[in-house]
Amino acid sequence: xxxxxxxxxxxxxxxxxxxxxxxxxxxxxxxxxxxxxxxxxxxxxxxxxxxxxxxxxxxxxxxxxxxxxxxxxxxxxxxxxxxxxxxxxxxxxxxxxxxxxxxxxxxxxxxxxxxxxxxxxxxxxxxxxxxxxxxxxxxxxxxxxxxxxxxxxxxxxxxxxxxxxxxxxxxxxxxxxxxxxxxxxxxxxxxxxxxxxxxxxxxxxxxxxxxxxxxxxxxxxxxxxxxxxxxxxxxxxxxxxxxxxxxxxxxxxxxxxxxxxxxxxxxxxxxxxxxxxxxxxxxxxxxxxxxxxxxxxxxxxxxxxxxxxxxxxxxxxxxxxxxxxxxxxxxxxxxxxxxxxxxxxxxxxxxxxxxxxxxxxxxxxxxxxxxxxxxxxxxxxx
Ligand SMILES: Cc1cc2nc3c(=O)[nH]c(=O)nc-3n(C[C@H](O)[C@H](O)[C@H](O)COP(=O)(O)OP(=O)(O)OC[C@H]3O[C@@H](n4cnc5c(N)ncnc54)[C@H](O)[C@@H]3O)c2cc1C
Numbered sequence: 001x002x003x004x005x006x007x008x009x010x011x012x013x014x015x016x017x018x019x020x021x022x023x024x025x026x027x028x029x030x031x032x033x034x035x036x037x038x039x040x041x042x043x044x045x046x047x048x049x050x051x052x053x054x055x056x057x058x059x060x061x062x063x064x065x066x067x068x069x070x071x072x073x074x075x076x077x078x079x080x081x082x083x084x085x086x087x088x089x090x091x092x093x094x095x096x097x098x099x100x101x102x103x104x105x106x107x108x109x110x111x112x113x114x115x116x117x118x119x120x121x122x123x124x125x126x127x128x129x130x131x132x133x134x135x136x137x138x139x140x141x142x143x144x145x146x147x148x149x150x151x152x153x154x155x156x157x158x159x160x161x162x163x164x165x166x167x168x169x170x171x172x173x174x175x176x177x178x179x180x181x182x183x184x185x186x187x188x189x190x191x192x193x194x195x196x197x198x199x200x201x202x203x204x205x206x207x208x209x210x211x212x213x214x215x216x217x218x219x220x221x222x223x224x225x226x227x228x229x230x231x232x233x234x235x236x237x238x239x240x241x242x243x244x245x246x247x248x249x250x251x252x253x254x255x256x257x258x259x260x261x262x263x264x265x266x267x268x269x270x271x272x273x274x275x276x277x278x279x280x281x282x283x284x285x286x287x288x289x290x291x292x293x294x295x296x297x298x299x300x301x302x303x304x305x306x307x308x309x310x311x312x313x314x315x316x317x318x319x320x321x322x323x324x325x326x327x328x329x330x331x332x333x334x335x336x337x338x339x340x341x342x343x344x345x346x347x348x349x350x351x352x353x354x355x356x357x358x359x360x361x362x363x364x365x366x367x368x369x370x371x372x373x374x375x376x377x378x379x380x381x382x
Contacts, residue, residue: 005187005196005197005198006195006197006198007197007198007199008030008031008032008033008169008197008198008199009026009030009031009032009199009200009201010023010026010030010031010032010033010199010200010201010202010203010361011032011033011035011176011186011188011197011199011201011202011203012026012032012033012034012035012202012203012205013035013176013188013202013203013204013205013206013213014035014036014204014205014206014207014209014210014213015034015035015036015038015041015042015160015170015172016041016042016044016045016046016156016205016207016346017042017046017152017155017156017159017346017347017350018205018207018339018340018342018346018350018353018354019034019036019203019205019206019339020034020041020042020156020159020160020163021159021350021351021353021354022203022205022339022354022357022358022361023159023163023168023203024159024160024162024163024166024168024354025354025355025357025358026168026203026358026361026362027162027163027166027167027168028166028358029362030362031167031168032163032166032168032169033168033169033170033171033197033199034160034163034168034169034170034171035171035174035176035188035190036170036171036172036173036174037173037174037175037176037191037209038172038173039172039173040172041156041160041170041172042153042156044207044208044283044315044316045207045208045315045316045317045318045346046152046156046207046346046347047152047153047315048231048284048313048314048315049152049315049346049347050231050261050263050270050272051149051150051151051152051347052089052091052147052148052149052150052252052263052347052348053066053069053070053073053086053147053148053149053150053347053348054066054091054144054147054252054254054348055067055070055115055116055117055144055146055147056111056114056116056117056118056144057344057345057348058323058343058344058345059322059323059324060110061324061372061376061377062323062324062325062343062345062349063111063114063116064370064371064372065325065345065349065352065353065356065370066116066345066348066349066352067115067116068351068352068367068369068370068371069348069349069350069351069352069353070116070146071369072351072352072355072369073085073086073150073155073351074086076155076158076351077158079162080158080159080161080162081158081161082154082155082157082158083151083154084151085150085151085154085155085158086148086149086150086151087148087149087151088146088147088148089147089148089149089249089251089252089263090129090143090144090145090147090251090252091118091143091144091147091251091252091253091254092126092129092130092141092142092143092251092252092253092254093107093118093141093142093143093144093254093255093256094126094133094137094138094140094141094253094254094255094256094301095138095139095140095141095255095256095257096137096138096139096255096256096301097139097257098139099257100139100140100255100256100257101139101140101256103256103257104140104141104142104256105140107142107256108120108142116144116146117144118142118143118144119142119143119144119145120140120141120142121141121142121143122141123138123139123140123141125141126138126141126143128245129143129244129245129251130244130250130251130253131241131243131244131245131250132241132242132250132302132304133253133301133302134301134302134303137301140256143251147252149263150347150348152347155347155350159354171190173192174190174191174192174195175190175191175192176188176189176190176191176206176213176216177189177190177191177194177216178216178217179202179213179216179217179218179219179336180217180218181218182198184200184335185198185199185200185201185335186198186199186200186201186202186217186335186336187199188202200335201335201336201337201361202217202335202336202337203337203338203339203357203361204217204219204336204337204338204339204340205339205340206340207281207316207318207340207346208224208226208281208282208316208318209281210222210224210318210326210338210340210341211223211224212281214336214338217333217336218333219330219333219336220330220333220379222320222326222338222340222341222379222382223320223321223382224318224319224320224340224341225278225318225319225320226278226279226280226281226316226317226318227276227277227278227279227316227317227318227319227343228275228276228277228278228279228284228287228290228314228315228316229272229274229275229276229314229315229316229317229344230272230273230275230286230287230290230291230294230312230313230314231270231271231272231286231294231312231313231314231315232270232271232272232286232291232294232295232309232310232311232312233265233268233269233270233271233309233310233311233312234268234269234270234271234295234306234307234308234309234310235267235268235306235307235308235309235310236267236268236269236304236305236306237304237305237307238304238305239267239268241304242264242267242269249264250263250264251263253301255274255297255301258274259273259274259297260272260273260274260294260297260298260301261274262298262302268310269298269304269306271294271295271298271306272294273290273293273294273297275290275293276317277290279316281316281318282316284314284315284316285313285314286312286313286314287314290314291309291312295307295309317343317344318340318341318342318343319341319343320340320341320382321382322381322382323341323343324341324377325339325340325341325342325343325349325353325377326338326339326340326341326377326378326379326382327339327353327356327357327360327376327377327378328360328374328375328377328378328379328380329378329379330379330380331380337357337360337361338379339353339354339357352367352369352370353370355367355370356370356372356377359374360374
């Protein structure tokens with residue numbers, strides 16, 4: 001390393017919600033460089049989510065991270081002078097066939113007694129809460145009152161603002177092309193000029209590309225599979241049908257079999273077929289068939305006359321085999337930390353996961369409100 005080579009304590013690779021949030025946490029007592037390949041931050045999964053915070057979503061450890069994140073959203077609003085980050089909107093889980101009923105019953109049993117768990121309600125009550133559902137279509141239902149829409153862009157921007165205030169730096173249009181050992185630390189080369197930056201630690205928060213970045217560092221992969229998911233915004237011919245029971249907006253509705261979900265967006269509807277198509281990491285585009293499937297499935301349970309698609313997009317939800325996040329380093333590659341595999345929960349878990357991951361990187365005690373030991377999400381489990 002030359003004496004003029006720039007150096008920081010930590011390079012964070014990836015400018016989505018994972019990278020921005022952990023970079024902010026680390027910048028409390030480290031010099032941090034956040035590096036993003038694209039010309040702007042948060043172009044990929046982070047900009048394409050359904051932006052929901054849903055207690056009771058996912059496997060038990062993910063549910064615990066969602067729970068721990070709840071009060072942290074409010075603290076972040078104050079700490080980072082952010083606008084309101086959560087806008088309450090209950091979620092209705094509905095079963096519309098026998099398989100859905102069985103799955104809903106199993107999920108309710110698995111979460112029995114857990115704070116924030118879905119609460120069973122009868123089908124008539126579900127229809128009352130969401131009059132847009134066709135009468136008689138719901139066979140079983142449960143509600144999550146504590147769910148909310150997340151202002152994901154405001155959350156991301158607040159983290160980046162906070163990072164800069166703490167002296168952290170951000171580089172966009174600078175893909176990490178190579179990472180190699182440099183004494184006890186690391187050296188990363190940033191495109192397009194090949195500038196080398198030395199760091200004690202590298203955090204790989206490159207979303208769907210986390211394994212590609214690991215490979216460039218000679219670090220074993222964690223076995224991520226990016227899964228494409230599609231969302232469409234569709235027109236509702238009679239917007240009066242979107243009125244909630246008290247004139248308010250409708251709850252979000254999620255199929256217990258994960259065949260679809262929908263939520264009201266202004267005078268239209270956001271719909272998804274809840275697709276999971278394994279793909280390689282790339283700039284995902286919606287497939288027409290997936291958009292058509294979303295319309296068809298939501299139309300079948302609502303009869304809203306959904307035909308006209310205003311816009312559609314797709315993004316990647318990346319999972320490892322056990323569908324839990326990966327936070328930590330391989331023992332043979334100390335100082336190269338993954339913060340990846342957030343799947344479909346990277347926004348709703350970000351506040352707690354970032355604080356936890358920062359503790360794993362720095363060796364500080366893990367936060368009291370995040371109920372996991374530092375090895376809970378280590379790559380060694382894979
Ligand atoms: C349709 C859909 C709906 C979703 N709904 C929800 C939801 O309701 N609630 C929720 O919590 N989550 C949801 N998610 C999941 C959530 O969006 C993701 O978990 C989260 O955005 C992942 O963030 P990330 O920062 O890891 O990835 P990304 O946002 O993809 O960021 C990774 C970044 O790394 C950069 N990068 C890659 N390679 C390099 C390199 N070599 N050098 C530098 N930078 C690099 C990329 O350009 C990218 O900007 C949804 C996802 C999708 C697709």
